[in-house]
Amino acid sequence: MNNLVKSFLSFVLVLLALIATAKVLAIGEIYDFSSPELLERYEELTKELRCPKCQNQNLSDSVSEISDDLRREIHLMLEQGQTDQQIKDFLVARYGTFVLYNPPAAGSTLWVWLIPVFFALAGSFLVWRVLLQAKQRPIIAEGDEEDLL
């Protein structure tokens, strides 16, 4: 095996090892929950909510202090019996809709939802047009191909 392939393979191995350990490391404090259902909701919420400081990390992955605080608060609110919606509202009232990775389909964030729909429709329309034209174009006989080039 030549050296280049070897070094590439060892690089891939190291990378895989790093990814594997990253998954094992739990971040921040580990909370006890009174029921497995609460733990499940906690994990879902912290994955769904964004760390206000780090812009592109969710609360469950972030090591920043503020994420620690927010996780602590979410744990507390879950144990107090608050609903997911109440918890999200609490955070939005303080940090804005920014903390929601899924922005609400209203107000300033409405276009985020509408534009992809528009592009999907426009794209489908284009594909349909191209296909239609291809269908209407006369089929070229094999011998004629050279003339076209």
Place this chain on the structure above:
Amino acid sequence: MSVFFYFALQMRENRAVDELTSVLVDKPFPDFQLPGLHNDFHTQAELAQGQVTLVNVWGSWCPSCRDEHPYLTQLVEQGVPLVGMNYKDTPEAALDWLDYFGDIYAYHIQDRDGRLGLNLGVYGAPETFIVDKQGVIRYKRVGVVNERVWESEMKQVYLQYGGLINE
């Protein structure tokens, strides 16, 4: 297409910053009853006693807080009331810091576990709020306060709500 994405990204960046800073503006300063740093005790009501106040979120662990300290000192010298919110700090470290750099604050609110910070949407230090005479938040600055920021944004808000400056 790429032009569209460029503008969409630009808009998104601005929106993110705006949203983080604006949610609490025009809302009353959250309720609190917290110790100060000098065997004292403070509540939200003190921020609604008829003067426009700057509330500065700081910590001895925060390098940028040192950077803004000289300019905050200038503002205090001009008669701007300044209250410190000592955020996620220990009283010992905070008092050492104040001994070294100078305690220019009227008083401090000790937010050791960051709960008041959370109610204020704080996500770091320094941050500075302008609170009006009735205790309503009118402005929030994330990051260092310096001459440029004061002159271009904060001073206007401060004066608009009746804040006083000794010229």
